[in-house]
Amino acid sequence: MTDAKPARKPIITIDGPAGAGKSTVARHLAARFGLLNLESGAMYRAFARKALNAGVDPDNPDSLERLARTTAIQLEPTPSGNRVLLDGADVTASLRDSAVTQAASRVSVHPNIRTWMVNLQRAMGIHGGIVMEGRDIGTIVFPHAEIKFYLEASPEARTQRRYLEAPSAATTPEAIREDLRKRDERDRNRAESPMRPAPDAILIDSTELTLDQVLARIESIVIERLSSPASGS
Numbered sequence: 482m483t484d485a486k487p488a489r490k491p492i493i494t495i496d497g498p499a500g501a502g503k504s505t506v507a508r509h510l511a512a513r514f515g516l517l518n519l520e521s522g523a524m525y526r527a528f529a530r531k532a533l534n535a536g537v538d539p540d541n542p543d544s545l546e547r548l549a550r551t552t553a554i555q556l557e558p559t560p561s562g563n564r565v566l567l568d569g570a571d572v573t574a575s576l577r578d579s580a581v582t583q584a585a586s587r588v589s590v591h592p593n594i595r596t597w598m599v600n601l602q603r604a605m606g607i608h609g610g611i612v613m614e615g616r617d618i619g620t621i622v623f624p625h626a627e628i629k630f631y632l633e634a635s636p637e638a639r640t641q642r643r644y645l646e647a648p649s650a651a652t653t654p655e656a657i658r659e660d661l662r663k664r665d666e667r668d669r670n671r672a673e674s675p676m677r678p679a680p681d682a683i684l685i686d687s688t689e690l691t692l693d694q695v696l697a698r699i700e701s702i703v704i705e706r707l708s709s710p711a712s713g714s
């Protein structure tokens with residue numbers, strides 16, 4: 482497939498719960514339209530990794546804020562996903578284990594930590610030309626983004642996908658489902674920027690769709706929006 486670089490540099494946001502397919506879709510869209518793919522969840526994961534390494538309680542916002550003052554997080558988009566640098570060191574391979582996943586979900590509820598992250602994320606998108614995925618990208622980080630998607634899928638479908646991505650004797654579908662349930666609950670119910678679709682987001686429920694079908698739908702919407710002179714307002 483050839484790249485279709487848009488004439489202007491849009492910001493596309495993809496929000497939704499874990500396991501809905503955001504990362505895969507964002508990666509494909511970035512390649513297709515010549516945009517930078519930025520995974521905001523990887524930033525919360527990197528900070529959680531640092532808190533765990535430093536023995537800082539992920540439920541203590543004051544200690545986390547002190548830690549944040551001496552923390553540098555960078556995302557380097559690659560064709561297979563983001564390379565994540567924490568204080569200059571590549572920590573990408575260590576961000577998916579379950580201790581980090583749980584801690585990321587906990588550090589991300591604190592308003593002071595979110596404010597810091599949102600500022601970093603806005604700086605990354607200042608020149609446009611990005612697809613950023615996360616939970617609050619269309620609502621808080623880039624409320625004026627040109628195109629916003631909210632990708633959903635049933636808990637069963639998301640559990641199944643996560644299990645097939647990394648089947649292992651050490652985990653069961655029930656454990657994955659419980660992990661997703663806890664994270665969804667925290668993401669949806671936190672006081673500060675809870676996960677929810679922006680009023681102008683396009684909702685896509687991928688429960689009954691294949692990846693190709695989701696991509697076809699999203700790509701056609703992007704092409705239509707980017708070729709319409711009225712968009713980007």
Ligand code: DC
Pocket residue numbers: 499521522523525526582585586587589614615616617618664668
């Ligand atoms: O997308 P992910 O699973 O890598 O995200 C890890 C955690 O970070 C997730 O539990 C919720 C949090 N997160 C967030 O609060 N806001 C974002 N924009 C992205 C992720």
